[in-house]
Amino acid sequence: MIPLIFERSVSGRRALTFPRLTEAEREGPLPLPAEYCADEAPDLPEVSELDVIRHYTRLSQQNYSVDTHFYPLGSCTMKYNPRLCEKVAALDGFAGLHPLLPQLRGGAALTQGALEVLWHSGELLNELTGMAGFTLQPMAGAHGELTGMLLIAAYHRARGDTRRTVLIPDSAHGTNPASAAMAGYSIVAVGTDADGNVDLDDFKARLTPDTAAVMLTCPSTLGLFETHVRELADIAHANGTLLYYDGANLNAMMGRARPGDLGFDVVHLNVHKTLGTPHGGGGPGAGPVGVREALLPFLPAPIVTRSADGTFALDYDRPQSIGYIAPFYGNFGVMLRAYAYMLHLGGNGLREAADHAVLNANYLRVRLQEAFDIPYNRICMHEVLLSAGRQHKTGGIRALDFAKGLIDAGFHPPTIYFPLIVHEAMMIEPTETESKATLDAFADALLRLARLAETDPGAFATMPESTHISRVDETRAARSMVLKA
Amino acid sequence: MSFVPHTPRERGEMLAAIGVASLDDLFADIPPALRLERLEMPDGLSEQEVYDHLHRLSHRNTHDLACFLGGGFYDHTIPAAVDSLVSRGEFFTAYTPYQPEVAQGTLQAIFEFQSMICRLTGLDAANASLYDGGTALAEAVMTAASATRRDTVVITGGVNPVYRRIVRTYTRNAGLRLVELPAAIGEATDRQALAAALNDGVAAVVVQNPDFFGSIDDLGDIAAQAHAAGALLIASVYPVALGLLKRPGDMGVDIATGEGQSLGLPLGFGGPCLGLFAVRQALVRKMPGRIVGETVDRRGNRCYVLTLQAREQHIRREKATSNICSNTALCALRATIHLALLGKAGLREQAEICVRKAGYARRRLAQIPGIRLRNRQPVFNEFVIELPLDAEEAVAGLLERGIAAGFPLGRYYPGEERALLVALTEKRTRAEIDALARALEELL
Missing domain, CATH: 3.40.640.10 (Type I PLP-dependent aspartate aminotransferase-like (Major domain))
Incomplete structure (x- = not known):
């Protein structure tokens, strides 16, 4: 157990000093009446710089991460994060740039490099997805979803249309219904057929004149290509309904198919998944949103424009825009990394990445298909969905137990219990950056655990044993609600 | 460079294990009419080429101005x-x-x-x-x-x-x-x-x-x-x-x-x-x-x-x-x-420095004929001054001298075209504050 930073505090200790004020600046009493001030300084830890370095270094060592472990967390695309991207993001000309500078008269000329990064990123994303224009402002995938749904609402509103509902497959990420609800929509769930596709009959039955949009993930959260996606799009469009593309799984399709060609009207990407930017222990990500021509006027302000002479500018004059969704230009530092990634991989590399992401997932599928139930056992895309249903039924061993067993084998567990429609789900997304040897070691470990589930299911109770802590009491956390020190 | 580690031999073994002949076969579920031949994007650049390109772009940004811009985003020190x-x-x-x-x-x-x-x-x-x-x-x-x-x-x-x-x-x-x-x-x-x-x-x-x-x-x-x-x-x-x-x-x-x-x-x-x-x-x-x-x-x-x-x-x-x-x-x-490094005394000291810097800047700027302080309430590190001319124009003039003097408020507040929002942090030296004042004096 590592003490909290507060528990290392010693009264009077300091880590950092500031430049001394000059006489002129120090002159007179503090120009701020005491009535506005707190009696005491905030109760922050009093520690040395070495205390801080050791504390957070030791904390970091308690994490599994892509850098230290295979991390096949389904739907999260935990691929290698190239260090080149970190290096360019740290350049002073980007990291030290104040976002208000281009909004000053004459200021745009002082930020041409940053504006070019944004403009060119948008062009590359247009080609990658087959869309007409992008906003790079959404600060994460779910923020992109909300932005996309607001764009759809604005599109219908401009046409005098007052549609109120959104169709979402029952296999979708929870963010889809939550985002649509935040945009003011009611949610109608659509079922999944025996092959793992959207149930076409159910879809037709639930599509009404009130349906503003359909939110689809493709490949789906079951890791499968939605084989009748074009038919769904045609039916939706004939109904005046727009098609929204959740880009969480775009990594499977780069260079192989484009959402725009499949019939989607609005697209969001998770650049921290598809375009190799770091996940940061939960973020920051970026969730740029692309649209078809007809939705361009509604994109949030500002957008970056390029004039004939090659100079870049911010365009705030967007009367039909949904308004502001971010303080400035989105998570620039994240988009900058994604831009470097796209240039580094290029068109050929992006396709190669998708190909091998799919290859790796299918390799794991065939290596594991005897030992585990595979609810939809066909060629999968970038991830393979297993079920521990068989093991749960016979020996009481659940997906959670396999997850903890994998930890002891030196692997980060896959996503478990998602999608919700699959019993004891284990969603494994290996990504393209993992080698056959790593995949074999992972498959061997999971097969060993499957045998253990038959021969000695009791052995799972104490797993994991190799970590600093053992299984945690989640109920106690929720009941006692100790949320701060 | 796609960071794919597979050798041709490994790829062959994996395809064989899956029971398909080629990578293309893995995408058979995509209807042929919807398949993409190739992305109309340049092939990948080397690490050096990408770095050089972005290094060049970074130099097309000016990050070393004396920065009095705030408005919610401040140029503070980072340990x-x-x-x-x-x-x-x-x-x-x-x-x-x-x-x-x-x-x-x-x-x-x-x-x-x-x-x-x-x-x-x-x-x-x-x-x-x-x-x-x-x-x-x-x-x-x-x-x-x-x-x-x-x-x-x-x-x-x-x-x-x-x-x-x-x-x-x-x-x-x-x-x-x-x-x-x-x-x-x-x-x-x-x-x-x-x-x-x-x-x-x-x-x-x-x-x-x-x-x-x-x-x-x-x-x-x-x-x-x-x-x-x-x-x-x-x-x-x-x-x-x-x-x-x-x-x-x-x-x-x-x-x-x-x-x-x-x-x-x-x-x-x-x-x-x-x-x-x-x-x-x-x-x-x-x-x-x-x-x-x-x-x-x-x-x-x-x-x-x-x-x-x-x-x-x-x-x-x-x-x-x-x-x-x-x-x-x-x-x-x-x-x-950051907060652990600053600690109890450090955060308070930083706050006091901001208040004193703002106090000094206000005293200094108020001496300039034609400039009026707008805040009647006490301020922390940021304040509004009224100039005798359009603030956007003044700021544009000062940019040429390496000073980002502040944020003109007319953009969001019609009728306040002469108001300028000025922010101080512990990073702004007295010399920079004085330079801002002198530049304004010369301009007005």
């Missing part, structure tokens, strides 16, 4: 240890800590972050971060509407105009009514206007302290006013100012939000940011975003875990408190390390 620690791959290449046994590093750091934000704000619980100060404020408005089951929100004129626009975007489709009180530069929040706007439909009053124009107010009586009408008080705050000012929780604020960029995040052309969000105990279950709680493992060791997840989208779907999933955890880690 070297912050960058060093967050560049550890164990932190930045992990994801949301779903598996607590292999994520105690992230979980404990977030628990420390939540604790620090509670200590700064004087509130009971903080989440693990939101995207930025603006969307955090919008989320607070949604939280208040849900908690009070009311549908009107009153937002005062001192709130950052960009945040006001973000709140507008969020509330427009959510069926909420937004009452925006007019701004009065340099004045305290207009209590009478606020009283007139309050009724039993109001879910929340939204204020900012220090306000967008830099003025400091005591929120105690505003909280009382809001509470008497059954509304909550939401305050957007500036964490550096909390090194010195009364804590929002101690003044009766129910939800405090803020931009955490000043806590160890680079300016970075505006993002990533750090959304701060803290509430009173009664609102904990209405809070958006991840929350880390303390618990024990099966051996009785203290440890940390994501908790109260029944609020969140992956469980509650359309009934969740918010759609947020990815947050800004690495930025929260930066803030945690």
Whole structure:
């Protein structure tokens, strides 16, 4: 157990000093009446710089991460994060740039490099997805979803249309219904057929004149290509309904198919998944949103424009825009990394990445298909969905137990219990950056655990044993609600 | 370079194991008419070429101006240890800590972050971060509407105009009514206007302290006013100012939000940011975003875990408190390390330096004929001056001398074309302040 930073505090200790004020600046009493001030300084830890370095270094060592472990967390695309991207993001000309500078008269000329990064990123994303224009402002995938749904609402509103509902497959990420609800929509769930596709009959039955949009993930959260996606799009469009593309799984399709060609009207990407930017222990990500021509006027302000002479500018004059969704230009530092990634991989590399992401997932599928139930056992895309249903039924061993067993084998567990429609789900997304040897070691470990589930299911109770802590009491956390020190 | 490690031989073995002849066969489910031949994009560049290209672009940006720009994003110092620690791959290449046994590093750091934000704000619980100060404020408005089951929100004129626009975007489709009180530069929040706007439909009053124009107010009586009408008080705050000012929780604020960029995040052309969000105990279950709680493992060791997840989208779907999933955890880690390095005395000292620098700059600028100080309330590190000419024009003139003099307010406040918002931090030297004053003297 590592003490909290507060528990290392010693009264009077300091880590950092500031430049001394000059006489002129120090002159007179503090120009701020005491009535506005707190009696005491905030109760922050009093520690040395070495205390801080050791504390957070030791904390970091308690994490599994892509850098230290295979991390096949389904739907999260935990691929290698190239260090080149970190290096360019740290350049002073980007990291030290104040976002208000281009909004000053004459200021745009002082930020041409940053504006070019944004403009060119948008062009590359247009080609990658087959869309007409992008906003790079959404600060994460779910923020992109909300932005996309607001764009759809604005599109219908401009046409005098007052549609109120959104169709979402029952296999979708929870963010889809939550985002649509935040945009003011009611949610109608659509079922999944025996092959793992959207149930076409159910879809037709639930599509009404009130349906503003359909939110689809493709490949789906079951890791499968939605084989009748074009038919769904045609039916939706004939109904005046727009098609929204959740880009969480775009990594499977780069260079192989484009959402725009499949019939989607609005697209969001998770650049921290598809375009190799770091996940940061939960973020920051970026969730740029692309649209078809007809939705361009509604994109949030500002957008970056390029004039004939090659100079870049911010365009705030967007009367039909949904308004502001971010303080400035989105998570620039994240988009900058994604831009470097796209240039580094290029068109050929992006396709190669998708190909091998799919290859790796299918390799794991065939290596594991005897030992585990595979609810939809066909060629999968970038991830393979297993079920521990068989093991749960016979020996009481659940997906959670396999997850903890994998930890002891030196692997980060896959996503478990998602999608919700699959019993004891284990969603494994290996990504393209993992080698056959790593995949074999992972498959061997999971097969060993499957045998253990038959021969000695009791052995799972104490797993994991190799970590600093053992299984945690989640109920106690929720009941006692100790949320701060 | 795609970072794919496969050799042709391994690829062949894997395809054979799968039972397909080629990579193309893996995409047979895509209808032929929808398949893409190739992306119309250049082939990949080498690491050196990409670096050179971006290095060149970085030089087309001017980052070394004497920067008096603020407006919610400030040029504060960042201790070297912050960058060093967050560049550890164990932190930045992990994801949301779903598996607590292999994520105690992230979980404990977030628990420390939540604790620090509670200590700064004087509130009971903080989440693990939101995207930025603006969307955090919008989320607070949604939280208040849900908690009070009311549908009107009153937002005062001192709130950052960009945040006001973000709140507008969020509330427009959510069926909420937004009452925006007019701004009065340099004045305290207009209590009478606020009283007139309050009724039993109001879910929340939204204020900012220090306000967008830099003025400091005591929120105690505003909280009382809001509470008497059954509304909550939401305050957007500036964490550096909390090194010195009364804590929002101690003044009766129910939800405090803020931009955490000043806590160890680079300016970075505006993002990533750090959304701060803290509430009173009664609102904990209405809070958006991840929350880390303390618990024990099966051996009785203290440890940390994501908790109260029944609020969140992956469980509650359309009934969740918010759609947020990815947050800004690495930025929260930066803030945690930054605050640990500053410590109790350091944050207060930083706050005092900001106040004194602003005081000196005000004294110095007020000596210039034609310049008028607009703030009648005390200020923290930012203030408004009125120039005898168009502020955009003046700022453009000073840019040529290497000074970003401030943010002209006419852009958001028609009729205030001569008003300039000037921000100070501990990084602005006296020489830079004097240079700003001299340049203005020469210009006017």
